[in-house]
């Protein structure tokens with residue numbers, strides 16, 4: 009997502025729904041690959057590779073493609089190699105690298121099976137260079153300026169001591185999550201559904217800090233700035249700087265946070281201090297936060313204009329160049345559900361007639377009112393048991409028990425419906441150049457016996 013590092017995809021990896029051009033571009037990057045281990049065929053005896061062999065070479069479903077018709081998936085070019093796995097201190101080695109420079113890695117759906125996503129499994133999205141870890145976190149300074157009565161400069165230490173800390177479990181989701189399901193492929197990191205996680209964030213509501221600075225009547229929009237350098241390393245080049253309408257900034261759930269799951273916020277997730285703007289595209293949740301400027305108009309920093317984090321007003325012809333005048337800013341993320349257990353490609357014992365499913369669902373600013381699952385390609389649906397969120401912007405876990413009539417190959421589909429009645433579509437629709445809003449139903453394949 010975003011404007012940096014975008015690669016126009018030409019073809020798709022048939023087994024993972026990934027972008028072959030992007031993969032080749034990754035291959036071309038020399039050095040810097042100490043983050044990466046390439047373990048082709050890691051899936052082993054329970055994985056897709058083995059299943060492909062069992063079934064006859066080709067998985068008829070592009071499983072992470074989130075709804076690419078089987079015929080389309082089969083027509084796509086074969087994978088040059090399997091996915092690349094992340095090797096990064098403190099991170100699970102099953103995270104999948106979508107880009108090395110900047111470093112971007114997603115969490116396979118089956119790794120999102122915990123109620124609270126552990127830090128080691130949480131996805132990573134950078135637009136620029138990762139800064140060095142702060143040596144003295146409490147001395148980190150944040151400035152609030154612009155349309156305020158008095159400019160505020162506050163250290164993280166002061167933030168912790170002067171304000172009442174709150175902890176909330178909330179989803180952080182990349183604006184491009186689900187992009188891999190678009191056809192033709194859209195520009196940017198080819199996220200399946202793993203550009204999301206749900207962590208316990210501790211900090212203070214941004215509204216409290218803005219109150220201390222005093223918002224002027226002219227305050228309309230925020231502009232977020234950070235300490236990470238542009239990918240080129242050039243300190244004069246601006247890095248990602250997004251903002252939100254002042255109403256969203258004042259939502260008590262929009263927070264300046266310094267802890268994640270009770271731990272000091274790790275550097276890779278924006279430590280020592282970042283924003284969390286829940287429900288909206290993750291790019292608004294500035295990592296390594298140094299300054300918020302209050303503006304009297306919509307912010308126009310890198311990531312705010314043209315096609316970045318924007319969807320089409322009048323639906324576009326898929327693959328078209330598009331007109332920036334026909335785009336509007338992506339704010340709340342769309343409804344999504346994922347099956348977190350079993351894993352895609354799971355091999356299940358012969359004779360199994362009852363299969364327990366677990367999953368998660370969320371819906372940007374809204375809640376999820378219903379999740380349904382299907383084993384017959386959407387011909388019939390069964391309602392899942394859906395839990396309530398712990399607090400607003402938490403995800404909602406769900407479970408279901410499926411009857412399997414025979415041994416054999418099954419696809420399991422999951423779809424969620426939000427509190428306003430919007431349901432996930434079968435395919436990623438409303439194509440746009442950078443591929444936002446792709447929330448096709450999640451599909452996994454399992455083999456019984």
Ligand SMILES: Nc1nc2c(c(=O)[nH]1)N[C@H]1C(S)=C(S)[C@@H](COP(=O)(O)O)O[C@H]1N2
Nearest residue numbers: 131132133134135182234277290291294295
């Ligand atoms: N300073 C800074 N903040 C940033 C970014 C960035 O590149 N630089 N990426 C954004 C994007 S696009 C997302 S999706 C989230 C990802 O947060 P994570 O890496 O902690 O998962 O951070 C956001 N905040």
Ligand SMILES: [Mo]
Nearest residue numbers: 182183290291
């Ligand atoms: Mo993102």
